[in-house]
Amino acid sequence: MSSDLQQFPQMLTVAGIDSSGGAGINADVATAFAHHVYPATVVVAVTAQNTYGVQGATLLDTNIIEQQFASIADDLAIKAVKTGMLGDREHVEIVAAALAKYDLGPIIIDPVMVAKGGAKLLTDDAITAVKEKLLPLATLVTPNLLEAQQLTGITINTPADLAAAARALQALGAQNVLVKGGHGAGDELTDYVLLADQSAFTLVNPRLDTTRTHGTGDTYAAAIASNLALGHDLKTAITLAKDYLYATVANEIIVGHGHGPLNHWAKGE
Ligand SMILES: Nc1ncnc2c1ncn2[C@@H]1O[C@H](COP(=O)(O)OP(=O)(O)OP(=O)(O)O)[C@@H](O)[C@H]1O
Ligand SMILES: Cc1ncc(COP(=O)(O)O)c(N)n1
Numbered sequence: 001m002s003s004d005l006q007q008f009p010q011m012l013t014v015a016g017i018d019s020s021g022g023a024g025i026n027a028d029v030a031t032a033f034a035h036h037v038y039p040a041t042v043v044v045a046v047t048a049q050n051t052y053g054v055q056g057a058t059l060l061d062t063n064i065i066e067q068q069f070a071s072i073a074d075d076l077a078i079k080a081v082k083t084g085m086l087g088d089r090e091h092v093e094i095v096a097a098a099l100a101k102y103d104l105g106p107i108i109i110d111p112v113m114v115a116k117g118g119a120k121l122l123t124d125d126a127i128t129a130v131k132e133k134l135l136p137l138a139t140l141v142t143p144n145l146l147e148a149q150q151l152t153g154i155t156i157n158t159p160a161d162l163a164a165a166a167r168a169l170q171a172l173g174a175q176n177v178l179v180k181g182g183h184g185a186g187d188e189l190t191d192y193v194l195l196a197d198q199s200a201f202t203l204v205n206p207r208l209d210t211t212r213t214h215g216t217g218d219t220y221a222a223a224i225a226s227n228l229a230l231g232h233d234l235k236t237a238i239t240l241a242k243d244y245l246y247a248t249v250a251n252e253i254i255v256g257h258g259h260g261p262l263n264h265w266a267k268g269e
Helices: 024-034 062-073 089-101 124-137 145-152 159-171 216-229 234-250
Strands: 010-018 038-050 053-059 080-083 107-109 176-179 188-194 200-206
Touching (some): 010 024, 024 216, 038 062, 145 159, 159 188, 188 234, 216 234
Parallel strands (some): 010 080
Antiparallel strands (some): 038 053
């Protein structure tokens, strides 16, 4: 009986498709494969974009989104799930309801709001739904600095502000918090992690002089989800994901003419 066999590690990404292949579901699938994890996908949005920016976006009908969740939950053995671009309030609520309904393992919420080129990927009125419906389900939330400010109302200028914003995100219901520092100033980028047991640590790396950073946030969260699907604890999953992400930025590939995609093969194998 196949059900008696050990299932290959499986993760799920719930996000948008990027026609140019560098961000969203495309980045998540590439990241999962690089980790030898099998990726399933719930497509929420289809975007027309390239390395210059986002030219168009369509959110899918909510029925087909619910059906995708049901099809996957009926068959696969998902060990971790991550969300990315969800578009608007209605889609945030549909996704939150599905995440609450099915057991898909730890839930990583990447609260994607704005693309690198500046295009809005989440409507303003959806931010309340993210706070009220999604964050209480989050094993880990992974905002960048701007998203952390939007979600908490705290302006982040100092390390103390950063810690306060992370605590505020926990108060909103996220068990663990990773605030990404890619939008910070200076030669060093600092990610701040606050774990459920109230311990905190930072991950610091040099800022690489490159514009090829399309999909860094997606790749980071997908690598964390992949590591969790492989059985790592959360702290190890985050630390390994950060090493992987850095390698994907450091080992450039030349695709497109703007904010190019990452090198998801950077770690070899
Ligand atoms: N130029 C760079 N050099 C090295 N690391 C980088 C660089 N840019 C971003 N990173 C790393 O990528 C991670 C994600 O950064 P960022 O804060 O930009 O997330 P994000 O805004 O969610 O990403 P995205 O714009 O893809 O959604 C961080 O850990 C950051 O340190
Ligand atoms: C479908 C989709 N999801 C997420 C992003 C964010 O990635 P980035 O900020 O690197 O543009 C994106 N551009 N497109």
